[in-house]
Amino acid sequence: MSLPFILGIESSCDDTSASVVEGSIVRSNVIANQDIHREFGGVVPELASRAHQQNIVPVIQTAIQRANIDKNKLAAVAFTQGPGLLGSLLVGSSFAKSFALGMGIPLIEVDHMQAHILAHFLEDPENPRPVPVFPFLCLTVSGGHTQIVLIRDYFEMEVLGQTIDDAAGEAFDKAAKILGLPYPGGPVIDKLASEGDPSRFSFARSNIPGLNYSFSGLKTSILYFIRDELKKDSGFIEKNRNDLCASIQKTIVEILMSKLKLAVQAIHETRYTNFDVAIAGGVSANSALRKALLEIAAAEGWRAFIPQFQYTTDNAAMIAGAGYFKFLKGEFSGQSAAPYARSKW
Ligand code: KG4
Ligand code: ZN
Numbered sequence: 220m221s222l223p224f225i226l227g228i229e230s231s232c233d234d235t236s237a238s239v240v241e242g243s244i245v246r247s248n249v250i251a252n253q254d255i256h257r258e259f260g261g262v263v264p265e266l267a268s269r270a271h272q273q274n275i276v277p278v279i280q281t282a283i284q285r286a287n288i289d290k291n292k293l294a295a296v297a298f299t300q301g302p303g304l305l306g307s308l309l310v311g312s313s314f315a316k317s318f319a320l321g322m323g324i325p326l327i328e329v330d331h332m333q334a335h336i337l338a339h340f341l342e343d344p345e346n347p348r349p350v351p352v353f354p355f356l357c358l359t360v361s362g363g364h365t366q367i368v369l370i371r372d373y374f375e376m377e378v379l380g381q382t383i384d385d386a387a388g389e390a391f392d393k394a395a396k397i398l399g400l401p402y403p404g405g406p407v408i409d410k411l412a413s414e415g416d417p418s419r420f421s422f423a424r425s426n427i428p429g430l431n432y433s434f435s436g437l438k439t440s441i442l443y444f445i446r447d448e449l450k451k452d453s454g455f456i457e458k459n460r461n462d463l464c465a466s467i468q469k470t471i472v473e474i475l476m477s478k479l480k481l482a483v484q485a486i487h488e489t490r491y492t493n494f495d496v497a498i499a500g501g502v503s504a505n506s507a508l509r510k511a512l513l514e515i516a517a518a519e520g521w522r523a524f525i526p527q528f529q530y531t532t533d534n535a536a537m538i539a540g541a542g543y544f545k546f547l548k549g550e551f552s553g554q555s556a557a558p559y560a561r562s563k564w
Contacts, residue, residue, distance in 0.1 A: 223294035223546055224286070226318070227539025228279065230311030231303025231331045232362065233262045235274035238535035239286035239293070240543055243342045247285035248529065248536040251278050260402045261392070268306035275314050282535070293324060295551070297542025300328040301559035302363065308558035316554055325551040327542040331533075332562060335359055335499040336370060337544065338530040338537035351524045355495035356486070358479050358512075360502035362388035362403070364562065365432050365475075367482045373544045378564060379482055380430025387471060387502045390434035394441050394467045398456055408464045409505050415465030417507075420444070422470050430482050437470060472507045476515055483521065497524035504531035 222242030229236040233256055238248040251274040256262045283290050298315035301308055319326035336357045340350050351357075351370075356379075359366045365382040385393065388405055395404020400411075422444065425436035445463075448455040456463065483494060498512055509525050516523035530537055545551075 223543070224288055224292050225327075225539045225542045225546060226279070226282070226293050226296045227329075227535040227537075227542055228275075228296065228298040228311045228315050229331075229533055229535040229538045230271045230275065230307050231299045231301070232307060232533060233267045233270070234533040235271045235278050235311075236533060236535035236538075237275075237279040237282035238539045239282055239288065240341070240536060240539040242543055243340055243540055244344060245341055245536045245540070246288070247282045248534055249278050249282045249285065250534055257402055260396055262304070264304045264306055267304055268310055271307050271310035275310055279314070279318075290322070293322065295319075295325045295327050295542060295546050296322075297327040297329050297538050297545070299331045299334070299538050300556060301331065302562045303331055303558075303560065305558060305560045308560070312556065312558050316556070320554065325546070326554070326556065327545045327550065328552040328556045329538045329541045329545070330563065331538075332359055332361075332364055332366065332500075333374065333376060334537040334541040335361065336368060336376070336497070337373065337541040338499060338526050338534075339497055339524055340544075341527070341530055341536055341540045343527070348527075349524075351495040351497050351522070355497060355524070356479070356482055357497040357499050358475060358503075359500045360387040360475065360498065360508070361500035362386060362392065364500065365434075367430055367479060369486060373541075376564065379486070380432065380478060382432040382434060383427065385434040385438060387432070387434065387475060388500070390437060390471055391468075391502065391505075393438050397442055397445055398460065398463060405502060405505065408468055409507070411461050412465040412468040412507065415461030415463070417465040417469035419459070419462035420466040422467065424470060424474055430478055430485065432474065432478060434471070434474070437474070441467060468505070468507050472505070472511050475508065476511050480515065480519070483519070494521050495524060496521045497526070499526055499531070501532040504528060
């Protein structure tokens with residue numbers, strides 16, 4: 220039996236992306252980044268919506284061309300319904316609705332954070348990989364979210380803990396801004412950290428009970444430390460940039476991992492070993508986080524799942540792939556489907 224072709228559209232933040240999957244196999248994944256935000260040191264929502272409007276038609280055309288199929292072969296169109304910037308989501312969702320109507324195919328709404336997790340199930344026939352087995356835990360870390368999620372089934376997910384203030388990606392981006400590095404700061408810190416000493420500086424971290432996270436204390440600690448050092452030596456950042464990046468990255472990774480470890484202990488006293496633990500979202504591209512998960516998993520007896528690098532940061536393949544699982548269940552949405560800015564779960 221042939222697998223359905225699904226078109227996925229992602230426009231929740233500042234990347235316009237379209238993808239065609241055949242079942243879970245990615246046939247194309249096109250991403251147009253919006254460089255315009257760089258000069259403002261963060262995403263400007265109004266500019267993001269405008270850029271999505273300009274990018275969406277060529278990005279979708281390219282995704283269909285690269286998949287090498289006729290658009291009449293598409294069985295459904297999946298789109299990011301939320302969470303994200305409302306103006307950005309409206310561009311993708313409106314396009315998806317018109318496309319579904321015009322082509323006479325079903326429309327599928329997808330939650331962005333669920334899609335980050337389900338990216339673990341995307342397949343590449345040239346490079347087959349094992350997939351996590353339900354139930355598994357996923358640390359979902361992006362620019363807007365930091366959640367420890369228990370995944371019982373494709374769309375049966377429970378958030379066990381989450382940040383009460385900044386997300387992990389935001390912590391990277393804000394720390395980068397303090398150091399005068401460009402936006403988005405996460406990948407820049409990752410790169411510079413590879414040349415630095417992670418134990419050179421230490422920063423205060425908030426200690427909150429349970430499985431929730433807090434990153435605002437770390438940000439304040441970095442801010443005050445840098446302010447004080449700059450008073451003594453105006454060249455402090457320049458002279459210590461790599462060590463600062465490595466130390467900040469180490470602190471964020473340690474905060475993330477300590478709660479993840481607690482979560483595995485808390486939910487699986489009886490099945491602590493051979494348990495599947497994954498990471499997902501933009502920050503799961505971070506080299507230190509990927510390494511830490513593999514090391515802790517080896518020590519604790521978990522099976523670790525690191526997403527393929529190209530499906531860590533925002534992409535439409537994860538939306539199309541999640542759409543495929545909804546397609547199998549016959550879970551379609553109507554033309555009244557409205558985007559949502561904040562997480563629904
Ligand atoms: O999932 P994502 O692409 O967008 C959201 O859904 O928010 O995540 C973007 C976040 C940004 O904060 C970015 O700095 C961070 O992911 N990020 C990284 C790395 N690559 C992206 N953070 C640390 N290290 C990286 N290599
Ligand atoms: Zn994301």
